[in-house]
Amino acid sequence: MKIIRSKQIRPLMVMVFILVMPQCTNAQFFKKLKKQAEEKIMKKADKKVDDLFNGNKKSEDQEVWHQSGNVDNGSKGGNAQEANKPEEKILYDHSDYLVYKSPNPAAFKDIVIQKFKELPRFGAIDSYMDRDNPKKVDLSKDAADKRNLTGLGYSGFHHLVRIHMLKEHFKVMDRTALTVRTKGKIIEKEAKSSLAQKVLKEFAFTMGTDALKKEYFMNDWSGTGKSALVREWGGHQADDFTENERYVDFVEKYLDEILEWSSDFFSDGSQDFQLVHAIKFYGQYDFDKGGFWVQLPIERQSMEVSSLGYFNEFSPKTSYGNQIANTMAQVEYINGYVLFKMDPGKAEALINDKSVLLQLTMKVRSVFKAFETSNPFVYGADYTYHFLDPTLELYSDALLTKKIGEIDLENLIYKEPD
Template sequence: MKRTVNLCLFLILGFGAITTLAAQDSGGLMTINPNQDDFATIHLQTHKDLPRFGVFDNYLPARTKATRTSYSPEIREKIKTVRTGLSNYSLMVRLKYLAPLMADLDTERLTPMAGNSTKAHRNSVFLQSFLRTRLASSICHAEVCQNLGKGRNEFERLRNYKAFTSKYLGPLQEWAKTFFEDDQVVGYHVSSVSFGRQYDFERKGYWVSHSFGMNNVFSMGKARDMRIVFEPKAPYENNLKNKLGRGNALQFLLKMDEETAERYQTEGITTLYLVKKIKVQHAGKAIDNAAQPIEFKYAHESPEIEIYEDLALTKPLSALSLNDLILKTP
């Protein structure tokens, strides 16, 4: 028999707990505090006090080649913190938008796989798997959460599942509501751009390619369960979208004077970092299948793109505008 999560129990357990709070650390991290001590604090890298998405700072000194030996234990710990932080942030955003389907979740019994099943049954299977294999052990440190999905037999596994749903699922859902306030987030997206040795002396720069795909916002790889599409708002964005080629990419001229270009060749610098201020919004599309990707859309908050020499974004080179990119014609 199904039952809803006992919110009264949550209110009792959560009384006096730390409220969700985002604060800027001196180390370029945004800290999101949980509503309960058993849950993990989330740390996100930032740029100009806003979340940083896309290519992350690897904390190595500028122009240090990333090899296995170049990472100290301290740097490895920093990288682990932000990787885990982004992953947990993404899990909480997904939990928030799975809320309409939580009525299909059986909190009393483990839902078996079945070939001939209803949509509600399939949703319960997926949601239980999401909780068991991804959410609980990542977000929650408590023994109850770590034991979810474990057990010597089906009776122990069921006891562990019911212990989690009765004590921790409600508080996690309440915390998830605080993510993506107003169904949107504003931040900076960082992408790398490589350029070769074919300097265009006539145009004074390099021809480079830039993708307007944004599926690495919620993951350092490509997130399969969250889909983000470019949905223009400003006229310059509509113009750019109409010219996108394969892979949502454009080739444009990265202007650079000869002196800088020669210095980069001499020093072996072949990669720069492009930073755009963007707004990511929930697309507002309801889903009826828990396995279905949750859709978001993004647009630019400003046409300006900042260009940096280093991953830490401390060495600005120049800026360009999406309003007047010089595009490469076939």
């Protein structure tokens, strides 16, 4: 008789539990998982930035900002940074990036992210890999500097979006002391104040200059200025008085200019983007139709660090957008495979080129929908997005310089069921 061991039983029990849950509970369960995943990605992104700027890396391979968002280097103590490493200035050509200038360069770094057609590039960003072999890491200092620069920029972008979306929270935030939660109760004003203070601290530690972080996040026991920087007001093991003192001083000096800076992000509750997806051709070249089949990434959950939550729900505002949504709601077209027309000769050259990295671009608008209310002490927000242009462009490189064609959303040819 074959014995089923406990390790085999547990996964089965979990699956049975999920299947028998009521539908509403099931939805809440997966929504909670999604929220936890987003928070984990954000923390990993911030930690990766900390490591990159403070030399806490084991190998050059771990410098890369992978598009999947898995940027944890496996080290512990992600809330601490070494303070004895001089801050390195990265020189860059402003015209190559979208730059949100710091209102106070002595206190905060610029937010520098990638752009395409003068809009923020989100989704599949350029990870600065080897241009001849996109699966190989470019180990040059120039590529590493660009990864550092834009990696920090995307983290700063996300933090300032949160600050602006929480503008009503900041109106009731306690500026005179850190908020202490009342045990056993959820008091709305306390929850809003606590969340605003948390988001503000994360922004300050991520985007603050070396001098600012030493002032507000270092407990300099030795007096040498080389103690660790810790993601807590006052630094490592600071007492309550010091913690509150540093917080209040920071708020008095910098909060208003940070709030003003944040107004550039989702200023009216929406933001336009160039959303980029890394794609693959489905199957072989279709000689009868004269092209490749590609999957429209309309309902794909984007887990890239740069796309945190802004494109989770497709909510069309145009006739062609509604037609796409209605067609893909049908079982036979649920995968959304559409024809990308291409000459056979060009197609053969493309599939034999090892440097090809297919990128699909779309101009979209992300719109804030609502806050998640399951835990008022944790930031959670839902966004929808819709197309602004019916033309999708396909490129064969991460730089988006080698255009190979277009897909017209108003004249799609869907792949029929096999």
